[in-house]
Amino acid sequence: MNIKPTILITGATSGIGESLLQHYLAHDYQVIACGRNQEKLKQLATDNANVIPIAFDITDKEQIRAAANKISAIERIDILMLNAGDCRYIDNAKAFDGELFASVIATNLQSLGYLLEYFLPKVNAGGQVVFVSSSATLLPFPRAEAYGASKAGIDYLAKSLRLDLKAENIAVTLVHPGFIKTPLTDKNDFAMPFLLTSEQAANRIYQGVSARKSYLHFPKRLTLIMKLFALLPDFIWQSIALKNEKSLSNEKALKKKKELRNNKK
Numbered sequence: 328m329n330i331k332p333t334i335l336i337t338g339a340t341s342g343i344g345e346s347l348l349q350h351y352l353a354h355d356y357q358v359i360a361c362g363r364n365q366e367k368l369k370q371l372a373t374d375n376a377n378v379i380p381i382a383f384d385i386t387d388k389e390q391i392r393a394a395a396n397k398i399s400a401i402e403r404i405d406i407l408m409l410n411a412g413d414c415r416y417i418d419n420a421k422a423f424d425g426e427l428f429a430s431v432i433a434t435n436l437q438s439l440g441y442l443l444e445y446f447l448p449k450v451n452a453g454g455q456v457v458f459v460s461s462s463a464t465l466l467p468f469p470r471a472e473a474y475g476a477s478k479a480g481i482d483y484l485a486k487s488l489r490l491d492l493k494a495e496n497i498a499v500t501l502v503h504p505g506f507i508k509t510p511l512t513d514k515n516d517f518a519m520p521f522l523l524t525s526e527q528a529a530n531r532i533y534q535g536v537s538a539r540k541s542y543l544h545f546p547k548r549l550t551l552i553m554k555l556f557a558l559l560p561d562f563i564w565q566s567i568a569l570k571n572e573k574s575l576s577n578e579k580a581l582k583k584k585k586e587l588r589n590n591k592k
């Protein structure tokens with residue numbers, strides 16, 4: 328009989344999720360690793376016998392149902408780590424991309440309803456549910472209409488669910504990471520202050536979840552500044568955000584000009 332504690336991690340094939348997987352394995356957990364990347368999942372399971380890989384797309388209810396069936400022999404999940412997510416930007420607000428918006432909401436928010444439907448029944452009294460949201464919900468950022476809205480939805484979902492699971496003795500932790508170096512942020516073309524590694528993020532999440540904290544935010548030197556700006560009148564943050572956006576588009580225009588010049592040579 329397996330007496331190791333069990334954690335299910337969505338998005339375990341990359342970035343923060345993969346670092347969480349390594350962290351929990353090092354602390355003697357059995358890890359149910361989820362993602363779409365079958366090669367990566369196979370590799371993770373080959374490298375460590377305590378990894379149970381299940382490949383599925385979190386935007387597909389039927390795939391989630393089938394994934395839950397696959398692990399029906401596992402009696403309980405101690406930690407349900409809802410980490411998988413996508414970040415894409417609305418580059419032209421006037422020509423609003425509704426498909427992009429719907430897709431980001433489906434991946435980051437809508438999926439959680441089905442993940443909870445199929446996996447929460449396995450979390451017993453004393454268990455935990457962890458939502459990896461984002462510090463982006465502390466302030467509005469340009470181009471982040473889709474990502475920010477999806478993560479703000481997660482914040483409400485987590486806080487509301489916490490109230491309803493209290494009587495079941497299931498703790499809910501909401502996580503607000505700042506900038507973490509992963510394939511998701513490698514695509515960003517703007518400055519990311521106080522960037523942490525995914526190992527540092529995983530360590531902070533592991534410590535906070537072990538202490539059954541309801542809210543984690545890091546690095547504090549970033550999130551506390553953001554919380555301060557959120558308390559000030561809107562126009563102060565607006566002028567900073569728009570100034571940054573303007574200098575970014577100037578930089579981009581300059582880069583494009585240089586590329587064109589070089590191509591002509």
Ligand SMILES: NC(=O)c1ccc[n+]([C@@H]2O[C@H](COP(=O)([O-])OP(=O)(O)OC[C@H]3O[C@@H](n4cnc5c(N)ncnc54)[C@H](OP(=O)(O)O)[C@@H]3O)[C@@H](O)[C@H]2O)c1
Nearest residue numbers: 338340341342343362363364384385411412506507509511
């Ligand atoms: N990096 C940051 O600075 C930062 C900051 C704040 C919050 N976050 C949040 O942290 C979480 C992890 O992000 P990350 O930076 O580690 O990103 P990442 O390296 O791109 O990893 C994203 C993970 O989500 C999985 N995923 C995405 N779409 C999926 C889908 N449709 N079905 C199943 N799995 C899917 C991916 O798995 P497959 O590719 O195998 O499908 C991958 O394992 C996200 O929720 C993100 O919003 C990140």
